[in-house]
Amino acid sequence: MNTSSPSPSPLAALGIRTLSIVGEMGAMFIFLINGFLHIFSSPKQLRKIVNQMYFIGSKSLLVISLIGIFTGMVLGLQGYYTLVKFGSEGLLGAAVALSLIRELGPVLTAIMITGRAGSSMAAEIGVMRISDQIDALEVMDINPISYLVSPRIAASIICFPLLTALFDVIGIIGGYLTGVVMLGINSGIYFYRIESSVDISDINEGFTKALLFGIIVATVSCFQGYYTHLRKDGVGPEGVSNSTTSAVVMSCVLILITDYVITSFLL
Structure with a gap:
């Protein structure tokens, strides 16, 4: 007699998957609140935050600068050959600046830091979990959230807007190199269009996105690493690998979804 349970219908499977995703989002939100509150738990947190700022911020300067300069140059090139068809190549400065400040700057900066620092956060905390180092912290009466997660959240809150601002400035310089130096647009017109077109609301929108x-x-990177031991798709090193992959993919997806939602509200 066959005693195996029947497989759920497609609709039931979709419902189970949806409930699982909603549950995980709720768990991550609680994880974030817990980590955020512990930022202020001790004056010793400052040193840990500074160390994480060095890792997340300073070590990302080179890659952010490279991506920023070439993104600006591509925008300048594509924007010029689009605007010249309408006799509006003088608007290139505004097109480059607004594209970078409102959209590309925050999004590309976040995605690049996710690939460089977010994956490292998930892997490092995941290795600490499977090697029982987090359990050892609890045995020594050290709160793992306060020790591992809170400094990373605080450092990200500080570094993401600063790196986004750097990306924007370097991207505008890249657009200048393409539009003015290579294609011959007047330098004064390029910067005048930037000054007259960019409002403080545009800058605020970009920084709001970077902060979120x-x-x-x-949150996603630390959460995936912290709960590596609960994964069903692998244990040990395989679990850390899957946690790191999930952290990067989920972060990028949430970045794009959040970008759309914020843009919809602020336009």
């Missing part, structure tokens, strides 16, 4: 992206990346 920093919270998302730090």
Whole structure:
């Protein structure tokens, strides 16, 4: 007699998967609140935050600068050959600046930091979990959230907007190199269009996105690493590998979804 349980219908499977995703999002939100509150738990947190700022921020400067300069150059090139068809090549400065400040700067910065620092956060905390180092912290009466997660969240909140600002400035310089130096647009017109077109609301929108992206990346990466031992798709090193992959993929997806939602509200 066959005693195996019947497989759920497609609709039931979709419901189970949806409930699982909603549950995980709720768990991550509680994880974020817990980590955020522990930022202020001790004056010793400052040293840990500074160390994480060095890892997340300073070590990302080179890659952010490279991506920023080439993104600006591509925008300048594509924007010029689009605008010249309408006799509006003088608007290139505004097109480059607004594209970077409102959209590409925060999004590309967040995705690049996710690949460089977010994956490292998930892997490092995941290795600590499977090697029982987190359990050892609990035995020594040290709160693992306060010790491992809170400094990373605080550092991300600080570093993401700063790196986004750097990306924007370098991207505008890249657009200048393409539009003015290579294609011959007047330098004064390029910068005048930037000054006259960019409002403080555009800058605020970009920084708001960067701030939220920093919270998302730090929370998702730390959460995936912290609960590596509960994964059903692998244990040990395989679990750490899957946690790191999930952290990067989930962070990028949430970055794009959040970008759309914020843009919809702020436009």
